[in-house]
Structure formats: structure tokens, C-alpha cells
Amino acid sequence: MQDMAERVQACTPCHGAQGKGTTDPYFPRLAGKPSGYLYNQLLAFRSGRRKYPPMNYLLQFLPDPYLKQIADYFAQQRPSFPEPDPIEVSDAIKEHGRILATAGDLDRGIPACVSCHGSSLAGQEPGIPGLLGLKANYLSAQLGGWRYGTRTALAPDCMQIVAGHLTENDVRALAAWLSSRPAPEDPTPAAAGSFALPLECGSQPSEGPR
Template sequence: MPMAPAMAQTAPDTMAARVEACTPCHGNRGEGTSDVYFPRLAGKPSGYLYNQLLAFRSGRRKYPPMNYLLEFLPNAYLQEMADYFADQRPAQPDPAPITVSDDILQRGEALATGGDSAAQVPACASCHGAELTGMEPGIPGLLGLRPNYVSAQLGAWRYGTRTATSPDCMQPVAAKLTEADVTAVAAYLATLPAPENAAPLPKGSYALPFPCGSAPN
């Protein structure tokens, strides 16, 4: 007796299924993976994530796998992807173990919370919020990121290999950081525990210290 043909299986028509290509690098819900150079996406402002997807698609941000995956996706679909990851709320990772000296951590804390007026470097908190959770629609939180990733991105800003919509507010700030400053900030941020509510603040919760093309008023 011939066997009945197998039932065709159809993938679920959900955004979670559609973004499975993202999960090997960024985690099932954007929570990140063990790779220290791939960032957590979950809970970041949708506008920020959308801006980054546009930048990868256009080649302004250069990473071949991302450039290839996004090359032919339309704006509306990129916005859906951004909205999906922005809505995810997996648990924040535990703080990274401390691998630098107290002096380096203290320098990182000083830059993150107070900046360096002599070097004309504003505090990270002045743009990313007092608890560094970011602000809608385009300022990302800085928690849950590994020091290697933060160092790599600050280095990219410093040398102009990562740029943003004009006026590019990060590049001139990062350009004033020394290599030691980058190490210190990255190490300090990675040691911070997440606050009880790590969601980005609503738009207009605080004023930015200067115009920023990624976060228009």
C-alpha cells in the first residue's frame, strides 16, 4: 500500500520567524550571544535600530554579512524588524567581570558620568541618559554591551569608519578620546548592572547637549 504524501510544512508567518537570519549573531530575541563583537539589540529604541539598518543597507556602515542581508529589503520591512527587536525584553546579562585596574575603572566612570571638560568631552550620560538606558526615538542604551564591542565602535567613530546622519554627534566626541579613554569607558560600562527598568526614556525626557542628526527634535 503506497504511503500518503507527507504534509507540506509551512513556516509560521511571524516576525520572529522572519528574523531568524539575525539570531545566530544577535540571539533569539536580540539578547546577544557569546560572541563579544555582536551587540544586544533587544529593547533599543526602534528609531535607532532602524537608522542602523538603513546605514548597513546603504553601506554607510560596512560589515559584509549585514550589507548583503539587507541590500534589497524595503524601508517598511526594515522598520518592522526594528520594531520587533525594540519590543523584546529578555533579561539583561550579568555585568562583565572586572579585568582592568581601579584607576582605569575610575577614569571610565568619570567620563561616563561627568565627561572631561578640559578635553571638551561630554559625559555619556548627557546623551544616553542618567542611567544610560537611552531615549526614544534614536538614542541607544549602553547597558548589556561587552567592552570589546564598545571599544570597536568607539574606535570606528574616532577614525571615521562609522558615521551617522548629519550632524554626526558621535564622531567629534569620539575623536577627542584617547585610546586609554576608550578602554576605560568600555570597561566601566560593561560592569554596570541593569536598572529595574532598562527601557529607553520617552522622547523629550532630557535635552541633548548639542544637535544630533540621529535624534532630531
């Protein structure tokens, strides 16, 4: 992977060395996320299904095997997590976010984040990402993208279904609580099939908040 470490230097200005993230809230941490998830995102950017011109341009001529190598490289990295964001919301909003993340709101069709992303929120193989080490603004933007259909996934598009039930207050609470969490004791994504997925998903979803 030493050769890949040199080849992915174009990624580091935005995503940080080893994909550990930077202080910019809109460029996420890549390190340690499942390779299958990262590969799906690279394919989505290359095809234009995910739209961000610098990424679309950077990837447009790269072949599938090379994208898979990039995904494998970042999936294997384990740099330290950033310090969590200070919580700048009320205790009531923070608690609302915790409840949605850990228990959901089944009356409104909102499963708990932990039901797919794992009890430690470190993700699940092969295609569900961890949710920690991300900034509140980024989480909010991604959830908003799912809610309004500007971000989509291959069927079953679980995140779009779930996010469609969220209100603006839900999004704010989830983003604040998730971004304030400390690093998990073990950042390794759970093995495939470790958690029973919500019925709306039908099968393991291919994407989640990046």
C-alpha cells in the same frame, strides 16, 4: 509580532533569541533599543554606509517598511540582560571610565555619556541607544570606529565629534566601566527630550554605539 519572531530567525545566530545578545563580544544586543535607532542602523547597513559584508548582503534587497518592522520587533523585546563582564582593569582605570560616563570632561569637550544616553544608560527615544548589555571589546571597537571615521552618522554626527576628543586610555576605561554595569532597573529608553543634549549635537543625534 509572532510572525516577525519567525521572520527574524536569520538574526538569532549572531544577535541571540529576541536580540538578547550572545557570548560573542562583537555581535551586540538589539533588544529594547529604540526602534528609530535600530531602523537607522538597518538603513546604514543596506546602503553600505556601515560596512559589515554579512549584514550588507542580508539587507540589500529589503524594502524600508520591512526594515521598520524588524526594528519595531527588536525594540519591543525585553529578554534578561547578560551578566556584566568582570572588570579586568585597575581601579584607577575603572574610576576614569565612571567619571567620563557620568560627568564627562568638559575641558576636553567630552560630555558625559548620561547626557544623551540617559541617567540609567538605557537610551533615549527616538534614536539614542542604550549602552548596557554590551561587551568591552565591542564598545571599544565602536568608539574606535567613531574616532577614526570608519563609522559615521547623518549630521549632526555627534559621536564622531565627541569620540574625536577621546584618547586610547579613555576608550579603554569607558568600555571597561560600561561593560561591567548591571542591568538597569527599568531598561525602557527615556522619552524623547528627557535630557538636554550637548551643544555640539545641535539636535538629537541619530546614532550612537550600537
